[in-house]
Amino acid sequence: MALASPPIADAAQAQALTLLEHVALIDGHNDMPYVLRLDAAAKGDVAAYDLGRVHAETDTDIPRMRAGRLAGQFFAAYVPPNQKNPAGFALAQIALMREVTARHADVFRPGLAADDVAAAKAEGKIALFMTIENGSAVDGELDALDAYYGLGVRLMTLCHNGTHDWCDSATDAPRHNGLSSFGKAVIGRMNRLGMVVDLAHVAPKAMHDVLDVTTAPVVWSHSNAFSLCDHPRNVPDDVLDRVAGNGGVVMATFVPDFISQASRDWHRPAKDQYGKTPDGLDYKAAEAEIVRKSGPRPKATLAEYCDHLDYLAQRIGHDHVGIGSDFFGGAVPEGLEDVSTFPNVIAELLRRGWSEANLAKLASGNMLRVMRAVEQAAG
Structure with missing residues (x-):
């Protein structure tokens, strides 16, 4: 499979590639470890999967990461909602990521601190940062966070699509009016360890609760602007208005239903009131029925994605x-x-008049600032 080509071959694309020669690029969230775990052939076997070749069936592998000019990648140890052994599942995914780093040591540098991004770029490598996606992995034990940190985890997304024992999800019924007292203790321990708090997937009330108690900047590792697309996974304006005061970063995501209102609306018949697929639904059959009634799914576009970046930058x-x-x-x-x-993102924003200084902030400068602040607040 050939690598994806830029949508428009123009001066902006050339300028973008030149810029990324000296500016590090960080992606805040990728679920490749879970994709590898679910792969029908590899079944979590890193050697069998072979990240060194292009995987036409999915979106992430080493050749295309290099073509994308990545210098820092946050890979997630995703823990499914209602997983019966959340800590064990998280540990298995951490072990998988550690094997990826070891097996491809010529490509990846372990990411443990902000400075590892510049070091990786200087070496022609990619800093691989491990995260946990879904704080259910704490499994009721604050000391689990210390163990995860010791294994190299540097960011945790507080929940996923389901509310759990201490944090309300944006896509599930609330149980805690935001964050429970234990949840607030989790934030305190993460602050002391120097682990980045990630509010993607979190209910707006819980976002506010975190912003009330955190002593360090936070991030939304994969969320867009609710005002442009009303999916509950996106960040509402009243929360956005607190981001600058916290020093945090909203990292806009590529998920079509979080970018495009048309795509979001098309999918509504297959989603519950919280914007997720109901348990037990035959999703393929539901989508086929939507196609029959409403036509093909509307496509989200690069331009619509950059509309979110424009909105966030302005707000x-x-x-x-x-x-x-x-x-x-x-x-x-x-x-x-x-x-x-x-x-392509950098090129499109250049066409829209973004300065190279602001593009450097977007590409990595802002996330690196947050990471350094989190590191300095630890202790």
């Missing part, structure tokens, strides 16, 4: 935006088909 400032693809082997927007296409 919260250029110091508080980043990129968090959330590639997971699923639907993708036109122009953002796989990890080789990150330069």
Whole structure:
């Protein structure tokens, strides 16, 4: 499979590639470890999967990561909602990521601190940062966070699509009116360890609760602007208006239903009131019925994605935006088909008049500032 081509071969594309020669590029979220775990042939076997070849069936592999000019990648140890052994599942995914780093040591440098991004770029490598997606992995034990940190985890997304024992999800019924007292203790421990708090997937009330108690900047590793697309996974304006005061970063995501209102509306018949697929639904059959009634699914586009970046930059400032693809082997927007296409974002924003200084902040400067602040607040 050939690598994805830029949507328009023009001066902006050339300028984007030149810029990324000296500016590091960070992607805040990618679910490749879960894709590898679910692969029918590899079944979690890193050697069998072979990240060194192009995987036409999905979106992430080493050749296309290099083509995308990545210098830092946050890979997630995703824990499914209602997983019966969340800590064990998280540990298995951490072990998988550690094997990826070891097996491909010529490509990946372990990412443990902000400075590892510049070091990786200087070496011609990619800093691989491990995260946990779904704080259910704490499994009721604050000390689990210390163990995860010791294994190299540097960011945790507080929940996923389901509310759990201490955090309300944006896509599930609330149980805690935001964050429970234990949840607030989790934030305190993460702050002391120097682990980045990630509010993607979190209910708005819980976002506010975190912003009330955190002593360090936070991120939304893969979320867009609710005002442009009303999916509950996106960030509402009243929360956005607190981001600059916290020093945090919203990393806009490529998920079509979080970018395009048309795509979001098309999918509504197959989603519950919280914007997720109901348990037990035959999703393929439901989508086929939507196609029969409403026609093909509307495509999200690179231009619509950059509309979110424009909105975020205008609302919260250029110091508080980043990129968090959330590639997971699923639907993708036109122009953002796989990890080789990150330069397309830079090129489109150049066409819109973004300065190279602001693009450098978007590409990595803002996330690196957050990471350093989190590191300095630890202790």
